[in-house]
Amino acid sequence: MQWFGSTDAKRIGIMYITFAALSGVLGTILSLMIRAELAAPGLNLMSDDFYLTLPGMHASAMIFFFIIPMYAGFANFILPIQVGAPDMAFPKLNLAAFWLLPPAAIIAFSGYLIDSAPQFGWTGYPPLSNSVYSPQIGADLWLLGLVIVGTSSTMGAVNFLSTAFNMRCKGMTLFQLPLFTWSVIVMSFLVLASTPVLTSALLMLNLERLFPNTFYFFAPEGGGDPILYQHLFWFYSHPAVYIMILPGFGMVSEIIPTFSRKPIFGYAVMVWSMIAIAFLGFLVWAHHMFTSGIGLTVRMVFMFLTMLIAVPTGIKIFSWIGTIWGGSLKFSTSMMFSLGFIAMFTIGGLSGVVLAAVPVDIQLHDTYYVVAHIHYVLVAGSVMTIFAGFYFWYPKMTGRMLNEKLGHIHFWGTSIFINVTFFVQHYLGVKGMPRRYADYDPIFADLNLVSSVGSFALFAFQFVFFFNLFYSLKKGAVAGPNPWEDAQTLEWTIASPPDHHQFHHPPVWTPIDRSHGHDHGHDLAAAE
Amino acid sequence: MGNVAIGPGEESLGVSNGKVGMWTFLVMDAMTFAGFLAGYARLRWKEPLIEGTAWPNPYETFGTVGIQLTAFNTFVLVCSSVTMVHALAEVMRGNMERAQKWMLATIVGGLFFLGIQGFEWTHLILDVWPYIFDPNHSVDYNLNFAATFFSLTGFHGGHVSVGVMYNIILYLGMSRGKITANHGDFVEIAGLYWHFVDLIWILVFTFVYLI
Ligand code: HEM
Ligand SMILES: [Cu+2]
Numbered sequence: 001m002q003w004f005g006s007t008d009a010k011r012i013g014i015m016y017i018t019f020a021a022l023s024g025v026l027g028t029i030l031s032l033m034i035r036a037e038l039a040a041p042g043l044n045l046m047s048d049d050f051y052l053t054l055p056g057m058h059a060s061a062m063i064f065f066f067i068i069p070m071y072a073g074f075a076n077f078i079l080p081i082q083v084g085a086p087d088m089a090f091p092k093l094n095l096a097a098f099w100l101l102p103p104a105a106i107i108a109f110s111g112y113l114i115d116s117a118p119q120f121g122w123t124g125y126p127p128l129s130n131s132v133y134s135p136q137i138g139a140d141l142w143l144l145g146l147v148i149v150g151t152s153s154t155m156g157a158v159n160f161l162s163t164a165f166n167m168r169c170k171g172m173t174l175f176q177l178p179l180f181t182w183s184v185i186v187m188s189f190l191v192l193a194s195t196p197v198l199t200s201a202l203l204m205l206n207l208e209r210l211f212p213n214t215f216y217f218f219a220p221e222g223g224g225d226p227i228l229y230q231h232l233f234w235f236y237s238h239p240a241v242y243i244m245i246l247p248g249f250g251m252v253s254e255i256i257p258t259f260s261r262k263p264i265f266g267y268a269v270m271v272w273s274m275i276a277i278a279f280l281g282f283l284v285w286a287h288h289m290f291t292s293g294i295g296l297t298v299r300m301v302f303m304f305l306t307m308l309i310a311v312p313t314g315i316k317i318f319s320w321i322g323t324i325w326g327g328s329l330k331f332s333t334s335m336m337f338s339l340g341f342i343a344m345f346t347i348g349g350l351s352g353v354v355l356a357a358v359p360v361d362i363q364l365h366d367t368y369y370v371v372a373h374i375h376y377v378l379v380a381g382s383v384m385t386i387f388a389g390f391y392f393w394y395p396k397m398t399g400r401m402l403n404e405k406l407g408h409i410h411f412w413g414t415s416i417f418i419n420v421t422f423f424v425q426h427y428l429g430v431k432g433m434p435r436r437y438a439d440y441d442p443i444f445a446d447l448n449l450v451s452s453v454g455s456f457a458l459f460a461f462q463f464v465f466f467f468n469l470f471y472s473l474k475k476g477a478v479a480g481p482n483p484w485e486d487a488q489t490l491e492w493t494i495a496s497p498p499d500h501h502q503f504h505h506p507p508v509w510t511p512i513d514r515s516h517g518h519d520h521g522h523d524l525a526a527a528e
Numbered sequence: 529m530g531n532v533a534i535g536p537g538e539e540s541l542g543v544s545n546g547k548v549g550m551w552t553f554l555v556m557d558a559m560t561f562a563g564f565l566a567g568y569a570r571l572r573w574k575e576p577l578i579e580g581t582a583w584p585n586p587y588e589t590f591g592t593v594g595i596q597l598t599a600f601n602t603f604v605l606v607c608s609s610v611t612m613v614h615a616l617a618e619v620m621r622g623n624m625e626r627a628q629k630w631m632l633a634t635i636v637g638g639l640f641f642l643g644i645q646g647f648e649w650t651h652l653i654l655d656v657w658p659y660i661f662d663p664n665h666s667v668d669y670n671l672n673f674a675a676t677f678f679s680l681t682g683f684h685g686g687h688v689s690v691g692v693m694y695n696i697i698l699y700l701g702m703s704r705g706k707i708t709a710n711h712g713d714f715v716e717i718a719g720l721y722w723h724f725v726d727l728i729w730i731l732v733f734t735f736v737y738l739i
Pocket of ligand 1: 381
């Protein structure tokens, strides 16, 4: 009870992280079912109807209930401390935002309990998702669950922004903020501006489903416009991909300088490029709709804008490399995950630029190439940053170190099998294997088997991680306030785990030279 | 707010957390309305559905009397924004009794608006668009118009209802002496919300009824 009703952002953060991890397990199980069925051609393990529920429910679990809440959990724990605040601006709102999630997840996935999970994929395109083609109640429950998650994440965003803007300690100007905090700020703006648009689309779809003869927004037979849904959906879901990666950028931007023992290269540029990414992120949504029949000029404009995003993204990658360059590196597990992230995320970014070319996209759309792209950015990208964050902040959250040997095993197993699983999917896509089908032409058999074996091996290595989490909680070395020695942000000046009132006296931040970064020393003064 | 100790670090922007929070909330709320308005705009201004059918003329749908009634309702809502401003001004002056009266006027304005809207909805459902509940109805733009109309005005009406409850809570706080002249911030934040709801209504009214 002390936990469940606590308004302490650190506890709420840990509740978020636990919840997200559980959803991640659920999503993983669903994905293993997909890979098991696809291991060989033919319908081997399940009915077609059941298979059709899997891709959509897997994606929903991972996107809405794993990655986004996981980052929210880290942000809850770390952001208030990094800005030197006693807690979040609205502790009760914070608690409420968290407690919307478990019911939302139960509602969204309860379709499985009554054998009526939706079969239309995570994008929910009408008319496939309207009451004519998807009459099952599970679809309504899924929609409702998503509306609730959206509400929860907007509540979270309001809180993060108010905290970061209005509760900074003395000396903590905006351009002194750590990059993780900056990434959460930018992410929260994205949530604020995009999530409600998705909510509006889902509510319209809900109305259309619940009152089939009365409300026509998207159903063509009633004069609705299915493309309208796609516009509204992608106006959220393209920015959402940055909601799912920017906090990861922020984490890596804290970890790499720490283990290169050098300040981040180009601090101000890092901040501005995040803002540029967010801004451009709102202008490119229609690159998901190149095959939906929108006009050629429109497609050209969106192609151009999409390719522009590669510029700020590239700048970030060069800044990280610039930080590593000439640093005296320490290859801790979280550093390894960060380096692995840079390498593999680059592949994902490049396949994105490939897809952004209209003629290429028309060939590759809805093939496994898109699946490969998504997973290079989301698994080799977001998930790797989440692991990096775990190894980095676990000592702060629990007071104990994770075992580095197990960590390295986990890192190598994960990175190798991510590539085994997903790299071959590029080939599958180029050869023309469509996504979201249970059966396929036997010419795709070999590569699918490789991918399936890879996914099970990838899964197996996660047991190392979970073992490490639980084992180190009791047996890990005691961390002390700053186990990494070179970490400089405020959370490393206080006890691990922090006391309930994290700062015994209001901290004061001594500004450091962020943009030139000659500064090395620990010149922050938490007036303890 | 409430259970956080006020340290010197708090309120870096020089305004209260509550105000920052309300402003950020309003940004997000504006985007929800933008989604509904975009839906409305798209359905209204796309290629004609069937040759010869056009988006229904709002003047014919609502009737001149209907539009005048809603215009009057808009006026009432705008007035309730004015009374809200007075309520805040009186709180700032420390004149809580008057503030209470203005607050009450604001609440009455909101309730009046909801009443008229309920009346209008009943009329539209029963008399103007009764056929949309018939499964064999013909396809025309009235369906889309009704759909966007009900979703937009319904979502807005929901906001007004929340605002009225919000104001009632403040009113009760004032009458029990829990909200005093030192709590101008509370009233100001509620005012932000209330003005926002009015502003959105002016947009909705212009788009759905007038254009
Ligand atoms: C340089 C950056 C990027 C570019 C140029 C890019 C481009 C694209 C394009 C053109 C598509 C559409 C493919 C199609 O449906 O035919 C796509 C799909 C997708 N992208 Fe990216 N992308 C980039 C970064 C990201 C990032 C950072 C994420 C997530 C963290 C992401 C997640 C996704 C997802 C989830 C889809 C698939 C959506 C679906 O159809 O289910 N992308 N990307
Ligand atoms: Cu996109």
